[in-house]
Amino acid sequence: xxxxxxxxxxxxxxxxxxxxxxxxxxxxxxxxxxxxxxxxxxxxxxxxxxxxxxxxxxxxxxxxxxxxxxxxxxxxxxxxxxxxxxxxxxxxxxxxxxxxxxxxxxxxxxxxxxxxxxxxxxxxxxxxxxxxxxxxxxxxxxxxxxxxxxxxxxxxxxxxxxxxxxxxxxxxxxxxxxxxxxxxxxxxxxxxxxxxxxxxxxxxxxxxxxxxxxxxxxxxxxxxxxxxxxxxxxxxxxxxxxxxxxxxxxxxxxxxxxxxxxxxxxxxxxxxxxxxxxxxxxxxxxxxxxxxxxxxxxxxxxxxxxxxxxxxxx
Amino acid sequence: xxxxxxxxxxxxxxxxxxxxxxxxxxxxxxxxxxxxxxxxxxxxxxxxxxxxxxxxxxxxxxxxxxxxxxxxxxxxxxxxxxxxxxxxxxxxxxxxxxxxxxxxxxxxxxxxxxxxxxxxxxxxxxxxxxxxxxxxxxxxxxxxxxxxxxxxxxxxxxxxxxxxxxxxxxxxxxxxxxxxxxxxxxxxxxxxxxxxxxxxxxxxxxxxxxxxxxxxxxxxxxxxxxxxxxxxxxxxxxxxxxxxxxxxxxxxxxxxxxxxxx
Numbered sequence: 001x002x003x004x005x006x007x008x009x010x011x012x013x014x015x016x017x018x019x020x021x022x023x024x025x026x027x028x029x030x031x032x033x034x035x036x037x038x039x040x041x042x043x044x045x046x047x048x049x050x051x052x053x054x055x056x057x058x059x060x061x062x063x064x065x066x067x068x069x070x071x072x073x074x075x076x077x078x079x080x081x082x083x084x085x086x087x088x089x090x091x092x093x094x095x096x097x098x099x100x101x102x103x104x105x106x107x108x109x110x111x112x113x114x115x116x117x118x119x120x121x122x123x124x125x126x127x128x129x130x131x132x133x134x135x136x137x138x139x140x141x142x143x144x145x146x147x148x149x150x151x152x153x154x155x156x157x158x159x160x161x162x163x164x165x166x167x168x169x170x171x172x173x174x175x176x177x178x179x180x181x182x183x184x185x186x187x188x189x190x191x192x193x194x195x196x197x198x199x200x201x202x203x204x205x206x207x208x209x210x211x212x213x214x215x216x217x218x219x220x221x222x223x224x225x226x227x228x229x230x231x232x233x234x235x236x237x238x239x240x241x242x243x244x245x246x247x248x249x250x251x252x253x254x255x256x257x258x259x260x261x262x263x264x265x266x267x268x269x270x271x272x273x274x275x276x277x278x279x280x281x282x283x284x285x286x287x288x289x290x291x292x293x294x295x296x297x298x299x300x301x302x303x304x305x306x307x308x309x310x311x312x313x314x
Numbered sequence: 315x316x317x318x319x320x321x322x323x324x325x326x327x328x329x330x331x332x333x334x335x336x337x338x339x340x341x342x343x344x345x346x347x348x349x350x351x352x353x354x355x356x357x358x359x360x361x362x363x364x365x366x367x368x369x370x371x372x373x374x375x376x377x378x379x380x381x382x383x384x385x386x387x388x389x390x391x392x393x394x395x396x397x398x399x400x401x402x403x404x405x406x407x408x409x410x411x412x413x414x415x416x417x418x419x420x421x422x423x424x425x426x427x428x429x430x431x432x433x434x435x436x437x438x439x440x441x442x443x444x445x446x447x448x449x450x451x452x453x454x455x456x457x458x459x460x461x462x463x464x465x466x467x468x469x470x471x472x473x474x475x476x477x478x479x480x481x482x483x484x485x486x487x488x489x490x491x492x493x494x495x496x497x498x499x500x501x502x503x504x505x506x507x508x509x510x511x512x513x514x515x516x517x518x519x520x521x522x523x524x525x526x527x528x529x530x531x532x533x534x535x536x537x538x539x540x541x542x543x544x545x546x547x548x549x550x551x552x553x554x555x556x557x558x559x560x561x562x563x564x565x566x567x568x569x570x571x572x573x574x575x576x
Contacts, residue, residue: 096475096476096478099457099458100458100475103410103443103444103445104446104455106410106442108449113411113442116439127540132438133325133327134326136331137338137542138542138544139542140540140541141539142540179488180456180487180491182485184484185477186474186481186484188482222576225574225575232497233497236497237501242480245480248478249479252479257572257574278572280569284329285329291547291553292548292551294549294551295552296565297551297554300561304557304558305561305562305565308559308563309565309566312563312566
C-alpha cells in the first residue's frame with residue numbers, strides 16, 4: 001500500500017522535518033510494497049517540488065493554494081491525494097502545524113492516528129515507538145488495521161538525500177472557504193539580549209521553584225561572566241522575558257558552555273540547546289533526560305551546589 | 315456564550331518508579347490536573363469574568379478519583395462539571411477516537427459555542443483530541459494557542475498560534491470553535507478558600523456511556539500499548555561525585571579549563 005508524506009514549509013522555506021518524514025515514509029512504503037508520494041501544498045511549488053524529489057520518492061504532488069499554512073487547505077488536499085494515490089498511510093511532521101491538521105485528517109478519513117513517533121516497525125502491522133510521561137519512559141503501541149496517520153518527531157530520522165526520479169504533477173483541489181484566516185506573523189523574543197550570541201549560558205528551569213530564587217542563578221551568571229537563559233516554565237510564569245527562552249518555541253542556542261540548572265531536559269528544551277559544545281547539568285533527579293546529553297553532570301540540590309560554585313569563582 | 319473546558323487528570327511518575335506490565339506502578343504515580351488544561355480553565359474563567367461567557371462547564375473522562383481534579387476547576391470558577399466514566403474505559407488506553415466520541419456526546423448535550431482544552435496531556439502526550447473533536451463536531455479549530463481574544467459580537471476568536479522558533483501566527487477563527495491552549499496563555503490562578511468552599515456545593519454530573527447514548531463498542535481503542543520500558547541512557551556524561559562543595563570544586567576546574575571566567 002502506498003504512502004503519502006506531507007511536507008511542511010514556512011515563510012518560503014521547506015522545514016528539515018519534511019526530508020526526515022520522507023525517510024520515514026520510504027521505510028513504510030518498502031515494508032508495504034508501495035509507492036512513496038510526497039505532497040507540497042502552497043508556497044513556491046516549483047522550487048519545493050524540485051527540493052522534495054529526493055532518492056526514493058516516486059511522485060511529488062503540488063497543490064497551489066496560497067503561500068502559507070491553512071489547515072483547511074491541507075485537510076482538503078490530503079483528502080484529495082488519498083483518493084488520487086490510493087495511499088493508506090499518511091506521514092506528517094509532528095510540528096505545531098502538523099498537529100493542527102493531522103488529527104482532523106485521521107478523523108475525516110477514518111484512519112488510526114499515532115502522534116509523535118520516534119520509531120516504528122512494520123511487520124504484519126504497525127508498531128510505533130513513542131514516549132510517555134514526559135520522556136521518562138518509552139512505549140510500543142500496536143495499531144489495529146492497516147490504514148493510519150503517523151506524525152513523526154523531528155530529528156529522529158535522517159533526512160532523505162540525493163536526487164530522485166519522481167514524477168511531478170500539479171493537483172487542483174477544491175477546499176471550503178476557510179473559517180480560520182491567517183492575518184500575519186509576529187516574531188517574539190526580541191529585546192535587550194540575544195541569548196543566541198552568548199558564549200556561556202547559565203540556564204534555569206523549574207527546579208528553581210520560586211521567582212525570588214532567580215537571584216541565585218543571576219549571581220552565578222555574573223560570577224561566570226555568563227548570560228542568563230531559561231526553560232519554558234520560567235517564561236510561562238513571567239519570571240523572565242520570552243527572549244530568554246531556550247527550546248523549540250524559543251531560541252536555538254549553540255554556546256561554548258551551557259549550564260542547565262534545575263532543567264529536566266524535555267525534548268522541546270533539548271531541541272534548542274543540544275548543539276552546545278559543552279553541556280553541564282545540575283539536577284536532583286538522576287534519571288532526568290538532561291543527563292543523557294550532558295558532558296558533565298552533578299546529581300544534587302541546586303540550592304547547595306550553586307552557592308558552592310559561586311564561592312569557587314568569588 | 316457557553317464555554318466547555320475539557321480537563322484531564324494526569325498521572326506523574328515519582329523520581330523513582332517501577333514499571334508494572336505496560337504502565338508505571340500505580341503506587342509510583344501522583345495525580346494532578348493536567349498543566350495545559352489549567353491554562354484552558356483560566357482562559358474560560360476569564361471569559362466569564364469579562365462578561366463574554368455566561369456559563370463555563372468543565373468535562374472530564376475519568377474515574378471517581380478524578381473528582382478531586384475536576385473540583386479544582388470548579389474552585390477556580392467553572393460553574394459545573396460533567397464526569398464521564400464507564401467500565402469500558404478500565405480496559406486500558408483510550409485512543410483519540412474513543413475520547414472524541416465521548417466528548418461529541420457531551421457537546422451535543424451542552425451545545426457550547428467554544429471548547430477549550432490543553433494542547434496535550436502531560437502523561438500520554440498525543441496532542442490530538444481537540445483538533446479531532448473539532449472535525450467530528452463541525453467546529454473550526456486552532457491548535458497551540460498562546461494568545462486569545464474572543465469577539466462574541468463578530469463571532470470570532472483572535473488567537474496567536476505558537477509556532478516553533480519564536481514565531482507566532484496571528485489567526486482569526488470563526489466560532490463555534492475548539493481551541494487547544496498552550497502553557498503561558500495566562501497566569502492560572504490558585505483556587506481561593508472561598509472558591510474551594512463554593513466548589514463543594516457545585517454539581518458534578520457523573521455519567522456513564524449509556525447515559526450519553528453510547529455503548530462500550532463506541533469507545534473501543536484501535537491502539538494497544540504492548541510494552542513500556544525506561545529508555546537506555548545514552549549518557550556519556552562524567553557524573554561529578556562528592557558533596558556539594560567537592561562537586562562544585564571539580565566543576566569549577568572544568569569550567570576554568572573551558573575558559574569560563576567573569
